[in-house]
Amino acid sequence: MPSQELYASSRVSGLIAHLYDAAIDDTLWSGTANRIAETLGSTSTVLKLHGDNARVNLLECTENLMVSEREQAWADDWHRKDLWVERSVAYGMQRIITDEDLVTREEQARSGFYQEWLRHLDIHHMLGAVFPAADGAIGVLGIHRPQGAGAYTRRERRQAALVLPHLQRALRLGQRFASVSQSHAAALQALDRLDTGVLMVSDTGRVIQASSMAERLLRENGELAVIRGRLALRLPALHGKLLSLLQGAMDTARGRIAKPGAALSIPRPHRMPLALEVAPLRPTASAFGEQRPAVLVFIRDPEAPIAVARLRELFGLTRTEGAVAAALGRGASLEDIAVTMGIGLSTVRSHLKRILAKTGTHRQAEAAALLARSVSSVSSH
Secondary structure: OOOHHHHHHHHHHHHHHHHHHHHHHHHHOOOOOHHHHHOOOOEEEEEEOOOOOHHHEEEEHHHOOOOOOHHHHHHHHHOOHHHHHHHHHHOOOOOEEEHHHHOOOHHHHHHHHHHHHHHHHHOEEEEEEEEEOHHEEEEEEEEEEEEHOOOOOOHHHHHHHHHHHHHHHHHHHHHHHHHHHHHHHHHHHHHHHHOOOEEEEEEOOOOEOHHHHHHHHHHHHHHHHHHHEEEEEHHHHHHHHHHHHHHHHHHOOOOOOOOOOOEEEEEEEEEEEEEEEEEOOOOOOOOOOOOOOOEEEEEEEOOOOEEEHHHHHHHHHHHHHHHHHHHOOOOHHHHHHHHHOOHHHHHHHHHHHHHHHHHOOOHHHHHHHHHHHHHOOOOOO
């Protein structure tokens, strides 16, 4: 094989490897269009998805295909009315084509697509394909160069044909990873909004991950600590119990015993104790190996401030009623509320009556339970 052919083959192989790397790490997608253009001796490339209702999702393109903000609506319109895409779909999906397969030179020169769009971008020759993508969309690979660069050759068509199936798989992988990443992000955001701190730890207490509420509880409570990366309780006797609970939960996660979890009360001077609970996190198996078992640790502060604004939104409370309701939800007595807020006990009772009416409850204890469970405590965000 001549050295030029070897060089071209090497560039195609490098491009294919890049596509899979970019599918795993989406930060690498930026510049992919440039790599495709360079590999196939071109000046521009576009990767896009044409969906229902004429929606176009521009995934990646070379810089020379980008337009100013003032021209964006105009560009979006021509992406929707892309003559080459329309003809390519009719010509056949997943078939490598050139502009010569789709339109005659005379037709292209007369078309508004050429006169207004292609000429503006200095595009004359095209090499590419359309292919099925996720959710019924049509994937588009368009590779271009100006008239003076000459038409695409059979060798370049073969190179594009080598790249196309890998591009399709890489896009599918990227979309799959994006979906998993979104689910992961949603789970983390949900944890951060809980009024319970959540940590994932090993059997020795090494912290693998912590929610924002867990980090806040660790900062604000001296009874808790992370020492050399491991969750610890300051009191030695309690720390020993914690390690025992972690080991038991880990044994369950490994399938050795069937113990759903256990709890521990962590006393605090002049304050209500923290509640700590552990639960096994069983590994899930995949073709790439089984995940390691771990332990979930849940920590809750019964005195954490309740989101007053949410209570007001839920039950139509006034500002003062919201403050009284939040205190009730934390378990405060009417007397304590009166002292803390600097108002009379009779005034607090009046607020309680209105809170009972607005929440549809009949007793103080019933209202307190409802208020405590209706909203999360204030997070650090």
